[in-house]
Amino acid sequence: MATSTDPLIERPVSRRRFIAFLVAGPTLIAAARLERPAAASAAGVPTSQPVDEYDLSDLLNDAAAPTANLIRVVIEKDGSVSFAMPRAEVGQGITTAAAMIIADELDVPLSQINITLADAEPQLVFNQLTGGSNTIHSIYDPLRAAAAAARGALLQAAALYLNQPVSQLSTAGGAVLSSLGQTVSYATLSTKAAVSKNTLVKPNLKPHSAQQLVGTPQRRIDALAAVTGTKVFAMDITPPGALPTMVCRAPTLNGSARSLNNEAEILAMPGVTDVAVIPHSAHINGGVAVRAATFGQCIDAIRAMQVDWAPGTAEGMYASDVESQLIKSELPMTPALGDTIDERFVFNFRPGDPLETNCAVAVVTKDSAEIWSSLKAPIWAQEKIASLLGMQVSQVTCHVTQGGGSFGRHLFADAAFESAVIAQKMGKPVKLMWHRADNFRQGRVHPMCTSRVRMTYSGKNIIAFDQRHTSVATDFSHGLGEILSAYAATLPDANSLGYSQSIFLLTACSPYNFGPTTQLLEEVYPYDKFNTSSVRNIYSPDVRTAGELMVDKMAALQGVDRYQFRRDYARDARMVAVLDKVAEAADWGRTMAPGTAQGIGVHREYKGYAACVVEIDCTPRTVNRVIPNGYGGPRVTKVTFVVDVGLPINPLGLQAQMMGGSMDGIAQALSYSLHLEDGYFLEASWDDTAYTRQWNTPPDVNVIVMPPTTNEPGGAGELGVAASMAATAGAYWKATGIFPTRFPINYAEPLWFTPYPTVPPIPASPTTEYASVIAQEQADKAAGRRAEREKHAHHTTRHAHHSAKRKDH
């Protein structure tokens, strides 16, 4: 990976300017903040959209700027460097990237850098929100500035100590070196360089060409903890007295518990210590909470509960009802001024579940509360918890734990709220964890939506592109919403638009020169009818999949190759570059066997560009594979993904993000969804929701990270989904001849699972006859039936499985 300035690549100078401080303290502490960037000049391209001038990344940056002075780098007495990152690490690798940035600027080995996750600090205000894939983009410059200021102070201190001019000194390996061959470690200098009052300094940032780590592939700094099982997630934290706690939830979406009718019986169950009825509200999912010695005993207790439920928020509703409402609410198209192609695409509800379910630990006393949870908006959570408990904000402490994935869900703090309220009601510390079935059925989902796309053309010319996106309302009542309202004045057309519209305008993008382009959002239902969140990622996967399928269709109509057509209409050079690269690397246009095909998709967002080519296998042999208790269907056999994020910090981390995004894109195109029937979602397990599994993982994945194209690192957490989803959908059309308009593509197929009942709301944990299994094994062994066993060696060929019939409810 090239790190130095490549003369062939024009790299615009960063618009940002920065100053730094030395902060009074016992050892050296350096801090930095950004000044507000100057307004960007108009892009001046023939098709101009709001997103060209000012996108979501800019918004989050500007919001973070006034308080970014609290980005502090501390040189500890042992010479190590600490940075409490005001962001959540949920698997996206931002701690590793931050460590690389600091190590580079300070000349300290990566191993001597300790990154922790900062507790909620109200004075950070907006600068403590992990969303919109914005983290690296917004902290890159302040972090460099702070680290550079620290390096400058260390050099000054060393100059005094060695009695030599700074010009004769340099830094390397966590020490200052003199031209005479002397070495002073940062450990020695850390207290000498400390200041007694805050001092403004001008940091001397290294040129990009001197960065040795930034831009090179580095493994995750928490990898060892992950593979040894020592990485600490919220449920691995046990303050004294905190016992497992779960909630019995309603049989319909957001139903509210009226009463528990067999409380005495439940309290008498083994291990159970407490029960409490928790009413449903906009912030608390609620139900009947139970605390016990083990989670297993909570599950048993929940299954035994007899609860009186009030109706939910989607009582009696089916997905088809939502679809009609969406279609009815669609904003009209303006009259077309030429020939058109026009399609409506339907995107069903899909889960936003990470593998770790919603969970939080809460210790609440009369006058204080302490919460541990993976929180992407911890300040907002802290304020809300204070108000839920009737406390002052200063009485609430929120610790941000490592998250087992997030995908947008941890912008909300559902488990943290619930845990606080339950702990207060029971008067005891709790470790609250959601059951997986509840996480799917009552948790936050990607809102169902439709996207109608019309392309207008005259002969060979495309003269207009119009998209009407209609969605179940997305809940933005978390910290992102607060940013938007505070910065409303800076938003395009903010006065006439709500939060969702603002986000839509800031992210929506058609990266082509198709003439006048309109993309409009309309929402249906109140934001709390369905539990939604901006599941990885906000609107782009659906908006872009709909758009890219129409591009494929138009290319076919015009008789132009799909790659060439995109290239002809691409709005800028960076888009052309990723397109060319992906076409070359994927061997675009190679001859494919019948039933298989290539597909291509591009996307531009978060200051980054992505292009993806997939190959799909839709042959009957593959589609009809028998997967016990699971969904097989078409298989993407190869993914080639090219990404340009501007300035790549850690290409290895970026590759991981794009791979993960592609697995998401494949799932969202082909199989991953929730079926709304009679007021609740049918899916309750991973086998039901059909997220990508190994049997649908492409055996061939190639992610190419483009060399630096700017001096600014763009976000990457979500960039991978839209292009891969669009490419998969397009490949499916080519392979089968069926133009997909409903997603995921398998949505209307007979269910491949038998839905679990809703009463009791969570399934029993399987109880294996472990002893008899062992006995069977020994009997087998004695009988020497080795050959027989060999025959059954592969799980995927066992247990012929027939699509289960849907149960009547």
Add this chain to the structure above:
Amino acid sequence: MPTHTFILNGKRVSVDCPDDVHLLWVLRDLLGVHGPKYGCGLTVCKACTSLINGVSVQLCGVLVGDLKPTDEVLTIEGLPGSVGKALHPLQQAWLDYDVAQCGYCQPGEIMHAVALIEEAHAAGRRVNEADLDSFRNVCRCGTYFRIREAIKAGEQMMIDQGLLKKPNAYDPILPGRELKREHHHNRAAR
């Protein structure tokens, strides 16, 4: 309350709790062993996968009352010790390929990979693509491709380090057993 005794990561442990508590909770909630993770409690996601007597099992589907005092439970915490090293070769391969993202699924992935490789070699062959496709562990972060790469690399390291017994000398494991059980119980539970 009954006392249950079994061998956990090479050490004999005893725990007082009812027979019908699943081993995942006995380990996590009562013994403070946090390597095995909860992802479903239905033997579906495989985040809690560990080895019992060398067999890959989901701890969320095993009752503590079914364990015999001689049964050996191996979790990710005990894996390096089981080969007398600081890291098991598969853990090293996982590091080499920078497999983990959030890391939540990875203890279960690694433990099942150990069993998968040992099973294949017990049958006198190497891990093949069908084996990899049979891997049911959910990784919501989508690290699947790197898991495939790391398994192949880890298998080679295990061969090089002499950790895989020769075919036939190995005490065979009943392939597919775990799945049969799961199949049965998923049906029963609904």
